[in-house]
Amino acid sequence: MNTVLLTDSHCHLQMLAIDTATVLAQAQAAGVGYFLNVSVELDEYPALKQTCAEFAPVFASVGIHPNRAANQPTSVEVLSELASAPHIIALGETGLDYFRNPADRVEQQQCFRQHIAAAKQVNKPLIVHCREATRDTLQILRAEKADAVGGIMHCFVEDWETAQQAMDLGFYISFSGIVTFKSATALQQTAKQVPLSKMLVETDSPYLAPMPHRGQKNQPAYVRHVAEFIAELKQVDLTELTAQTTQNFFRLHGLPDVSL
Ligand SMILES: [Zn+2]
Numbered sequence: 001m002n003t004v005l006l007t008d009s010h011c012h013l014q015m016l017a018i019d020t021a022t023v024l025a026q027a028q029a030a031g032v033g034y035f036l037n038v039s040v041e042l043d044e045y046p047a048l049k050q051t052c053a054e055f056a057p058v059f060a061s062v063g064i065h066p067n068r069a070a071n072q073p074t075s076v077e078v079l080s081e082l083a084s085a086p087h088i089i090a091l092g093e094t095g096l097d098y099f100r101n102p103a104d105r106v107e108q109q110q111c112f113r114q115h116i117a118a119a120k121q122v123n124k125p126l127i128v129h130c131r132e133a134t135r136d137t138l139q140i141l142r143a144e145k146a147d148a149v150g151g152i153m154h155c156f157v158e159d160w161e162t163a164q165q166a167m168d169l170g171f172y173i174s175f176s177g178i179v180t181f182k183s184a185t186a187l188q189q190t191a192k193q194v195p196l197s198k199m200l201v202e203t204d205s206p207y208l209a210p211m212p213h214r215g216q217k218n219q220p221a222y223v224r225h226v227a228e229f230i231a232e233l234k235q236v237d238l239t240e241l242t243a244q245t246t247q248n249f250f251r252l253h254g255l256p257d258v259s260l
């Protein structure tokens with residue numbers, strides 16, 4: 001049997017209270033086989049490296065979350081050196097979050113630009129976090145020519161027009177559990193429009209558990225609920241959505257083809 005496995009394109013394994021072996025076993029039982037363990041600060045680097053060494057289907061990124069940018073000044077040199085390691089497949093999560101830290105705009109923007117420059121140096125894609133900062137995020141991506149590497153608009157909650165602009169810059173649109181929420185009708189319309197060839201699914205665990213687990217601690221196994229919900233929404237087979245989103249993930253990161 002050649003079962004295609006889902007990919008959780010954005011999770012924070014080190015923030016989960018359960019040990020990684022158990023988390024991954026539960027995910028595998030739910031048909032989730034690949035994971036991008038996303039960095040939010042550089043101090044996590046040794047832990048991320050260790051997890052990659054221990055668990056083959058786990059990939060890692062390196063970066064500083066926009067909400068931590070002001071407290072953790074860095075440089076393009078530091079980021080690109082860390083990002084050049086073979087187990088690191090992307091830069092981020094980076095971007096802009098004016099919702100939680102509106103006072104840090106200048107530091108966030110500088111840190112975002114540094115991540116883009118480092119990504120271009122090592123030729124690896126970007127993982128972009130954008131909250132209440134759509135215009136500036138797109139403007140910086142354009143100004144810094146992020147289309148040279150592309151990446152992922154993670155936990156996407158914007159409208160179709162923003163999705164189109166991001167896709168034009170070579171970015172994939174990654175949907176999280178938010179799309180399954182009853183109130184997310186506008187986002188569900190956007191998910192209907194985003195082609196499967198440009199789509200990824202994620203948990204952002206331990207945050208944002210999808211229905212029917214809303215309010216609980218999220219974990220990578222639950223990405224299956226996100227995938228099932230979108231498959232129903234788009235009237236496609238779950239197997240098709242699984243194959244396409246996993247293939248997208250491997251293609252974006254230049255990973256050797258999974259057997260699909
Ligand atoms: Zn984020």
Ligand SMILES: [Zn+2]
Nearest residue numbers: 010038093204
């Ligand atoms: Zn995240």
